[in-house]
Amino acid sequence: MKNVGVIGGGAAGLMAAYAAARNGHKVTVFEKNEKLGKKIYITGKGRCNFTNDCSLDEFFSNVVRGEKFLKGALYAFSPQDCMAFFEEFGLSIKTERGNRVFPASDHASDVTKILEKACRSYGVVIKLNENVKHFRSTMPDIIPTSDIVDSCTTNVILVKTDLSEYCFDCIIVATGGISYPSTGSTGDGYAMAKTIGHTITDLKCGLCGVNTTDIPLDNLQGLALKNVRLTAKYNQKLVFSDFGELLFTHFGLSGPIVLSASSKINRFPFENVTFELDLKPALDEQTLDKRILRDFDKYKNKQLGNALIELFPQKLIPFVLSKAKIDFKKNVNVLTKEERIRLVKTIKSLPIKISGLRGFNEAIITSGGIETSEINPKTMESKKLPGVKFCGEVLDVDAFTGGFNMQIAFATGFVAGNTID
Numbered sequence: 001m002k003n004v005g006v007i008g009g010g011a012a013g014l015m016a017a018y019a020a021a022r023n024g025h026k027v028t029v030f031e032k033n034e035k036l037g038k039k040i041y042i043t044g045k046g047r048c049n050f051t052n053d054c055s056l057d058e059f060f061s062n063v064v065r066g067e068k069f070l071k072g073a074l075y076a077f078s079p080q081d082c083m084a085f086f087e088e089f090g091l092s093i094k095t096e097r098g099n100r101v102f103p104a105s106d107h108a109s110d111v112t113k114i115l116e117k118a119c120r121s122y123g124v125v126i127k128l129n130e131n132v133k134h135f136r137s138t139m140p141d142i143i144p145t146s147d148i149v150d151s152c153t154t155n156v157i158l159v160k161t162d163l164s165e166y167c168f169d170c171i172i173v174a175t176g177g178i179s180y181p182s183t184g185s186t187g188d189g190y191a192m193a194k195t196i197g198h199t200i201t202d203l204k205c206g207l208c209g210v211n212t213t214d215i216p217l218d219n220l221q222g223l224a225l226k227n228v229r230l231t232a233k234y235n236q237k238l239v240f241s242d243f244g245e246l247l248f249t250h251f252g253l254s255g256p257i258v259l260s261a262s263s264k265i266n267r268f269p270f271e272n273v274t275f276e277l278d279l280k281p282a283l284d285e286q287t288l289d290k291r292i293l294r295d296f297d298k299y300k301n302k303q304l305g306n307a308l309i310e311l312f313p314q315k316l317i318p319f320v321l322s323k324a325k326i327d328f329k330k331n332v333n334v335l336t337k338e339e340r341i342r343l344v345k346t347i348k349s350l351p352i353k354i355s356g357l358r359g360f361n362e363a364i365i366t367s368g369g370i371e372t373s374e375i376n377p378k379t380m381e382s383k384k385l386p387g388v389k390f391c392g393e394v395l396d397v398d399a400f401t402g403g404f405n406m407q408i409a410f411a412t413g414f415v416a417g418n419t420i421d
């Protein structure tokens with residue numbers, strides 16, 4: 001039996017604690033907040049989309065960074081294993097559009113309750129309001145025994161919190177990233193990892209809104225477009241393309257396809273990134289042109305701004321026409337063929353200038369983190385210091401929305417806890 005310390009009582013840390021305790025180890029979780037899983041409460045808009053009931057191939061197609069590293073963990077603890085775990089501990093679950101799995105109650109708090117129940121059923125000690133400051137490796141015989149709570153015999157890791165000092169045979173760092181820092185994820189694990197020689201890759205916002213410079217936001221704010229295609233290019237090279245829902249906001253763009261795009265463009269200089277919207281992805285240029293000709297015939301004596309009302313929401317028309325450089329007030333019957341073709345091309349590929357991402361206060365995930373080549377993917381153990389493991393968002397791994405990020409936290413946490421000898 002090993003004495004195991006887990007730093008962070010979020011998704012990854014609690015799963016790691018459960019997996020280690022289930023194998024007979026003595027486990028203590030340190031959580032600096034007054035309650036466990038503060039971030040879990042706000043996931044999935046308070047409903048917690050905790051995994052995705054898909055095949056592993058599909059899962060990996062939704063991973064943005066760390067796909068190869070994550071393979072072992074996802075095979076060891078698949079989305080279906082995750083669902084079985086929650087059901088075994090009494091959670092009723094349901095699967096929605098896109099295989100997204102939620103608690104049937106629609107309460108994210110139930111996910112945290114189950115994790116806590118699983119931990120407590122194997123005797124995990126949970127220390128709330130206790131902030132881990134740092135840890136270091138030392139020989140057991142030089143630890144001043146008066147300062148420590150438990151005694152260890154081998155591979156001793158000395159953990160210092162704001163309240164006390166502890167020694168462990170093994171520690172699991174599950175401190176999360178730096179997005180939504182108000183939930184407790186303030187990047188502490190990066191500093192801890194650096195002290196033992198780990199590399200932290202550049203930290204970028206993932207799954208967040210995008211600031212734009214050329215959208216008349218006063219007019220468009222609040223407008224949601226369903227079934228549009230967003231394409232992102234860096235220096236004219238395609239880096240992202242997806243179909244779905246987009247939202248105009250007070251800062252620019254948000255909505256599912258924009259969040260996904262943000263995770264693919266966050267490492268490029270924004271001045272060289274372009275967004276293009278295909279507002280009518282179901283129609284090719286020729287079909288769209290025919291459709292527009294039909295509408296123009298119907299509204300031939302109207303101004304152009306009033307002739308496109310069957311094609312677009314009213315609010316969007318001035319924006320599309322200004323991008324096509326056509327006067328909104330021009331009469332349909334004097335529009336040239338050249339102008340009409342320009343309109344068709346703009347509808348199929350409307351350019352939007354972006355100026356940056358929203359920032360970590362609003363990002364759903366941190367992209368970047370502990371360099372995964374420095375971690376053993378089969379055990380989550382540091383290659384720099386034996387006895388220290390890392391799991392969850394603190395690692396340089398991230399994925400699109402759909403329950404994939406929580407599943408990554410659970411799978412890496414499970415492997416970290418389950419592979420302590």
Ligand SMILES: Cc1cc2nc3c(=O)[nH]c(=O)nc-3n(C[C@H](O)[C@H](O)[C@H](O)COP(=O)(O)OP(=O)(O)OC[C@H]3O[C@@H](n4cnc5c(N)ncnc54)[C@H](O)[C@@H]3O)c2cc1C
Nearest residue numbers: 008010011012032043044049132176184392393403405406
């Ligand atoms: C608004 C929002 C919605 C989201 N929705 C979803 C969703 O529906 N589905 C999905 O898959 N993903 C979602 N995510 C992402 C998901 O929440 C994270 O990927 C996941 O929680 C990461 O788990 P983690 O355990 O690695 O880190 P965290 O959940 O961040 O947990 C880390 C814990 O460590 C504690 N801690 C940090 N430092 C210390 C320290 N020094 N001492 C003690 N404790 C410490 C923190 O207080 C925190 O409780 C969402 C994220 C946000 C912000």
